[in-house]
Amino acid sequence: MTRLVIRGARLLGAQAADLLVEDGVITEVGSVRVPRDAEVLDADGLVALPGLVDLHVHLREPGREDAETIATGSAAAAAGGFTAVFAMANTSPVTDTAEAAERVLDLGRACGLTEVVPVGAVTKGLEGAELAELGLMARSRAKVRVFSDDGHCVHDARIMRRALEYIKPFGGVISQHAQDPRLAGREACCHEGEVSGRLGLPGWPGIAEESVVARDVMLARHTGSRVHVAHVSTAGTVEVIRWAKAQGVAVTAEVTPHHLALTTDLLVGYDPVYKVNPPLRPSEDVEALREALADGTIDAVATDHAPHARQDKEHAFVDAAFGMLGLETALSVVSDVMVRPGLLDWADVARVMSSAPARIGGLAHQGRELAVGSPAHLTLVDPDREVTVDAAASRSRSRNNPWHGRTLRGAVLTTVHAGRVTHDVRNGAGDHDTERELTNATTTGADL
Ligand SMILES: [Zn+2]
Numbered sequence: 001m002t003r004l005v006i007r008g009a010r011l012l013g014a015q016a017a018d019l020l021v022e023d024g025v026i027t028e029v030g031s032v033r034v035p036r037d038a039e040v041l042d043a044d045g046l047v048a049l050p051g052l053v054d055l056h057v058h059l060r061e062p063g064r065e066d067a068e069t070i071a072t073g074s075a076a077a078a079a080g081g082f083t084a085v086f087a088m089a090n091t092s093p094v095t096d097t098a099e100a101a102e103r104v105l106d107l108g109r110a111c112g113l114t115e116v117v118p119v120g121a122v123t124k125g126l127e128g129a130e131l132a133e134l135g136l137m138a139r140s141r142a143k144v145r146v147f148s149d150d151g152h153c154v155h156d157a158r159i160m161r162r163a164l165e166y167i168k169p170f171g172g173v174i175s176q177h178a179q180d181p182r183l184a185g186r187e188a189c190c191h192e193g194e195v196s197g198r199l200g201l202p203g204w205p206g207i208a209e210e211s212v213v214a215r216d217v218m219l220a221r222h223t224g225s226r227v228h229v230a231h232v233s234t235a236g237t238v239e240v241i242r243w244a245k246a247q248g249v250a251v252t253a254e255v256t257p258h259h260l261a262l263t264t265d266l267l268v269g270y271d272p273v274y275k276v277n278p279p280l281r282p283s284e285d286v287e288a289l290r291e292a293l294a295d296g297t298i299d300a301v302a303t304d305h306a307p308h309a310r311q312d313k314e315h316a317f318v319d320a321a322f323g324m325l326g327l328e329t330a331l332s333v334v335s336d337v338m339v340r341p342g343l344l345d346w347a348d349v350a351r352v353m354s355s356a357p358a359r360i361g362g363l364a365h366q367g368r369e370l371a372v373g374s375p376a377h378l379t380l381v382d383p384d385r386e387v388t389v390d391a392a393a394s395r396s397r398s399r400n401n402p403w404h405g406r407t408l409r410g411a412v413l414t415t416v417h418a419g420r421v422t423h424d425v426r427n428g429a430g431d432h433d434t435e436r437e438l439t440n441a442t443t444t445g446a447d448l
Helices: 070-079 098-111 134-139 157-170 192-198 206-224 235-246 257-261 266-267 281-293 328-340 346-361 433-440
Strands: 003-011 017-020 025-030 039-042 046-048 050-056 080-089 115-118 174-178 228-230 251-255 378-386 407-419 421-425
Touching: 003 378, 017 098, 017 174, 025 257, 039 070, 039 421, 046 346, 050 328, 050 346, 070 080, 070 098, 070 115, 070 134, 070 346, 070 407, 080 346, 080 378, 080 407, 098 115, 098 328, 115 228, 134 157, 134 251, 134 407, 157 174, 157 206, 192 266, 206 228, 206 251, 235 281, 251 281, 257 281, 257 328, 328 407
Parallel strands: 003 039, 003 046, 050 080, 080 115, 174 228, 228 251
Antiparallel strands: 003 017, 017 025, 046 378, 378 407, 407 421
16 A cells, blocks of 8 residues: 655645545545655645646647657646646547547556546537537547537537537537637737737737627527636626626636736737737736636636747747647746735635536546545645746746746645655656756745
């Protein structure tokens, strides 16, 4: 039997307790007598959260292993405190069959650093024309429950309706990348407004997102099925979701750390590291997103971690790939912009970054209470630790990190996945970059 004792952690930021973990399960909570053969983690002053769950990552394998692999993405996930990540289907080949989904599942299990859950495509080849093998993917070993054409919008209302009807019997959900292609085409790369006009960049108006979400919540109401809105970026979308929830529509939504913190004006230097889809929005939208996450209108934080090789990202702004890294910095950003100003407490963070995404994605064994009988997926956070982000120290294979050089307060120190330590800043579990990060980090107050 393997035993792990976590000593003195503040559970969800409240009272301190010890946790005994035996063979991957929490077997005692309170004052634990340390068994002789147990590994001990000192968590004095740290906050214990259930392992974080990310509904939206791009791991690039198969097809673009030069940008990320399931192994490097899993390492980045573990370093960010994640014990489960949902890997989007826009790989090459696309995850649109049972075999493709099982392959992603198996590669993730072989790494063993985090649970890698395949997302299935809604339509074959993400082409928007014909439904993919939704039922076969759901019945496969991968038990796919989340379906998305992310990167593309399911813009045909008839396809969206049929997909919602199809997934309803097995409790699936469609995660929609809401972007009306007629209102915001592939070239659209900057929030449509004063800044896009000044910079001469193709505009991406909020209405292109809001109009699709409005249609989709009506389709969800009509079919009685579940829709999830990926990366909500505007105040108008928040209003639509708030209304739909008040009507009892089965809609859930996520927001990314970057949309909670970064604004359109960062684009003035034409640095492609800030090019993302949907684009960074003005501060009025950012404020509305923070409020919506705080009041529960938006259910979850999801990173949309989107690694890109240098040759795809280091271009003139209009030609560069969309997307930014997010796994390793998500908790620190949420801590900095939501917890520090008092918009969320740590129990809320456990909800928006663990239990809610686990529930939306249908993972019964993740996002559980830190209580006897729960699987030992957990994350230890130092709420006072200040970290200056160093892109070079990332476990990701890519370097498109918009947080580079920024100092954020609150950091993941340790991740435990299925009772095993998959990341620990303090003793370097994980990989060699960890020590470098320690050297580069500015540490305040914490007893490390
Ligand atoms: Zn997307």
